[in-house]
Amino acid sequence: MFGNEYVTLRESTSLVSKGTTGLRTWPAALYFAEFLLTEEMRNVVNDKQILELGSGIGFLGIFLQKINSKINFTFTDCNEEVLDNIKENFKLNFSETPCRANKLDWEALDKCDNLTTDIVLATDVVYDLRIIKPLINILNILLKFNENCQIFIASTIRNEDTSELFKKTLDESELLFQLLSPANCDEIFLYDRTAKFEILKIYKK
């Protein structure tokens, strides 16, 4: 709950279910959502076109559309079951608004539809060494569609090596990053606050 608003979600209690990690909300999404409520970040996302990578069950996009109905938000994920779950969760929260939830698999990018967007968000998608390169590849593609788009990736740091490899691969692909330090965020959601989180803002060199 934030203000008078709620997000209602149907989600799994398991970390992995039906072969995917996408059927529950991960902690970096909750951490990042609290950061999005700060004035600084509200000004960044207000009324913008936003595309999320690896959306999971859709918490972040539903939350953002609850705090600003003018946001034009597109969920994406590689998993059909996850995409169906986003659509169901969306309906639980909005009866009239259309839900944009599209299949986008960073590992199968033979042809890309128009992916022009102002802002790219992703939470807890840096956990598997195998998907680091495809993830950075899609970031480069998104920057080709709009070189000024702002990219934010929030991660729970469970393994420093994975996080370091992500940063090293960003550097090798000529992308710059800035480590953001959220301050004065209200504590709204329930998650393990002793965990280590990082939010990177990523740019073209």
Ligand SMILES: C[S@@+](CC[C@H](N)C(=O)[O-])C[C@H]1O[C@@H](n2cnc3c(N)ncnc32)[C@H](O)[C@@H]1O
């Ligand atoms: C750990 S879950 C995080 C879900 C959500 N972002 C959150 O924070 O709650 C990782 C998500 O990335 C998606 N994913 C993994 N590999 C992907 C790929 N190659 N292309 C697109 N999405 C992918 C999974 O389907 C899953 O929904």
